[in-house]
Every structure is written in C-alpha cells, then in structure tokens.
Amino acid sequence: MPWLQLLLECEEEIPYGARAFKCTDCSNSLCSFYLHPHCVRKPKETEYPFHPNHPLTTLLQMPPIDESEKLQCIACCRRIDNVFLLHCTESECSNINLDIGCVFRKPAVKYQRHDHPLVYFEKIYLHGARCSVCNLLCDENLFRCYACNFNIHPECLLKPLKIIFDDHVHPLTLTSLLIEKEEQNGYYCDNCDEITDPLADVYWCKHENCWFGAHIDCIPQERITEVVEASSPQILEENLAASLTKLMLRD
Ligand SMILES: [Zn+2]
Ligand SMILES: [Zn+2]
Ligand SMILES: [Zn+2]
Ligand SMILES: [Zn+2]
Ligand SMILES: [Zn+2]
Ligand SMILES: [Zn+2]
Ligand SMILES: [Zn+2]
Structure with a gap:
C-alpha cells in the first residue's frame, strides 16, 4: 500500500454498508485498507510540475464507462481502474491523467x-x-x-558525454545523429563497419571535416583513454x- 502514509485517517468506524474507498492498488490480498470519502487527502498539485499550464483536479469517481475504458496514467502508463486520480479538465487534455501512485513521485x-x-x-x-x-x-x-x-x-x-577513444585523435561526443545531423539511415561505425541504429546515440567526432563515429558498445571502458566530460x-x-x-x- 504505497500511498497509505499519504492519506489521512480518522480511525473512526465505517458503518456497515456505508460508502468507502478501498485499496485496490495492492497485490497483498489480505490488505483491507478502507477510508471514508471525506478522509481522502486530495492532492492539489503533483510533486512534479509536468503540466504547468492548467490546474489539475482530483477525481474521486470514475468518469462514464466509455471514457474510463481508455483512462491511462500518463506517468506509468498503467490503465487506471480505481477512482483515485488527478486529471486535467481542459477538453484538449483528455490524456492528462495521473494515478495516485504517480501523483507523489x-x-x-x-x-x-x-x-x-x-x-x-x-x-x-x-x-x-x-x-x-x-x-x-x-x-x-x-x-x-x-x-x-x-x-x-x-x-x-551514466555514459560519459565526451571521451578520448584509443583509436581516434579527437574527442568523441555522445550524439544523436538523427537530431544533430538529421541522419535518418544510420552511419557505418568506424570501429566495426556495421550500420548504427539511427535512433540510438553514437560516439561522434565533432572536429571540423572529420567524419568519425562509433557504436556506444564499440567503445568499451578499457578503450577510453580519457573521460573529457563525465555524465554527472x-x-x-x-x-x-x-x-x-x-x-x-x-x-
Ligand atoms: Zn474517517
Ligand atoms: Zn521532458
Ligand atoms: Zn501511474
Ligand atoms: Zn491541460
Ligand atoms: Zn575526428
Ligand atoms: Zn560498431
Ligand atoms: Zn539505454
């Protein structure tokens, strides 16, 4: 029950048959955690300001079935099937929903x-x-x-951002060729001659007129003679x- 400590409890008895919120987020079948509706702390904002332009609202009731079908937490991408969630009510933001587990991340x-x-x-x-x-x-x-x-x-x-490779005279920089060079087809690695995945980063020489690049995996630790810029x-x-x-x- 990861969010237990984040909710307020009054420890008063819940009368038999009264509405209550039950923990459904828990794999422990013995968990019998219940809360009065009025005891649920409504999170007003997330710990992580991922959607700063609109206020987010806590929803304590599931929206109509056809909408709830596609309710998905934008953070962990899990289907939301309990009622605790935070969402954006602006009509263009129907995908902005956070389940309770992710609200407090x-x-x-x-x-x-x-x-x-x-x-x-x-x-x-x-x-x-x-x-x-x-x-x-x-x-x-x-x-x-x-x-x-x-x-x-x-x-x-933690991959270093800029290194000296023992087989090249200039420093190599961790680079997306797709983003920086709009290279859509990959590049033939100068270490193994195999083509690189265009969506993966490569270690690339940014020295003028020098085309040299290698797969990340083609540059193991022992072939790095100097870390020019570590990832910190x-x-x-x-x-x-x-x-x-x-x-x-x-x-
Ligand atoms: Zn209560
Ligand atoms: Zn971002
Ligand atoms: Zn989530
Ligand atoms: Zn919004
Ligand atoms: Zn070079
Ligand atoms: Zn390679
Ligand atoms: Zn990775």
Whole structure:
C-alpha cells in the first residue's frame, strides 16, 4: 500500500454498508485498507510540475464507462481502474491523467541532455518503450520524463558525454545523429563497419571535416583513454543517491 502514509485517517468506524474507498492498488490480498470519502487527502498539485499550464483536479469517481475504458496514467502508463486520480479538465487534455501512485513521485535526477528532471520508475506499462540513448527496450528500472516520454536506463544515464577513444585523435561526443545531423539511415561505425541504429546515440567526432563515429558498445571502458566530460546527473532525491552511486562504482 504505497500511498497509505499519504492519506489521512480518522480511525473512526465505517458503518456497515456505508460508502468507502478501498485499496485496490495492492497485490497483498489480505490488505483491507478502507477510508471514508471525506478522509481522502486530495492532492492539489503533483510533486512534479509536468503540466504547468492548467490546474489539475482530483477525481474521486470514475468518469462514464466509455471514457474510463481508455483512462491511462500518463506517468506509468498503467490503465487506471480505481477512482483515485488527478486529471486535467481542459477538453484538449483528455490524456492528462495521473494515478495516485504517480501523483507523489518526486523528480529523482537531472540529466544534462534533457531539459526536465527525470522521475524513477520500477516499471512502466508502455508497450515498446525505448531508451533515448541506446534505443533498446526500457520499461523496467528506468528514469523518465513523462511530459516528453523521454526514457533512459540508469547505465545509459551514466555514459560519459565526451571521451578520448584509443583509436581516434579527437574527442568523441555522445550524439544523436538523427537530431544533430538529421541522419535518418544510420552511419557505418568506424570501429566495426556495421550500420548504427539511427535512433540510438553514437560516439561522434565533432572536429571540423572529420567524419568519425562509433557504436556506444564499440567503445568499451578499457578503450577510453580519457573521460573529457563525465555524465554527472544531479541527484534530486536522496533515497536514490545510494543506489545510483552503487551503479556508478560497479564499472
Ligand atoms: Zn474517517
Ligand atoms: Zn501511474
Ligand atoms: Zn491541460
Ligand atoms: Zn539505454
Ligand atoms: Zn521532458
Ligand atoms: Zn575526428
Ligand atoms: Zn560498431
């Protein structure tokens, strides 16, 4: 029951047959957590200002069935099937809904290559979610900006931004060729001669008239002779500092 502590309880008995809110968010079948409707704390704003232009409203009742069918949390992408949710009432914003588990998620890290802080998720329910750095599947243990649908593996978050590779004279920068060069077809890696995934980042030489690039995986740690610019994500949530530090020390 992750949001238990976030709700107010009065500990008064709920009369038999009276309306109450029951926890449905919990895999523990023995959980029998009930709240009076008036005891539910209504979250007024999210910890993460992802939708600053409109006020969000707490909904304590499901909208009509045909609308509730497609109700999905914009953060974790899970179907919303209990009544606790925060949503935007503006008509153009029917997709702006947050389930209660995500309302209280806090920004965890700030990555230099994305404008907004990222939130940590153990799992998201977005089919085919991809990491913005390596473009591999990324739906578990990830950092995410749900305003932009930007997802990233912790390992990818820590990839150095600028390095010296032992096989090239200039520094190489972690780059999206699609964004920076509008290169839609990929690039033949100068290390392995295989084509790169156009949606994945590469280590790229930005020296004038020098076309040199390589797959991220073609540049293992032992072939980096110098880290010119490390990725040093700013840790915004203390609890995450420990686990992220562990990950950084691992390799
Ligand atoms: Zn009560
Ligand atoms: Zn959610
Ligand atoms: Zn809105
Ligand atoms: Zn990745
Ligand atoms: Zn963003
Ligand atoms: Zn070069
Ligand atoms: Zn390669």
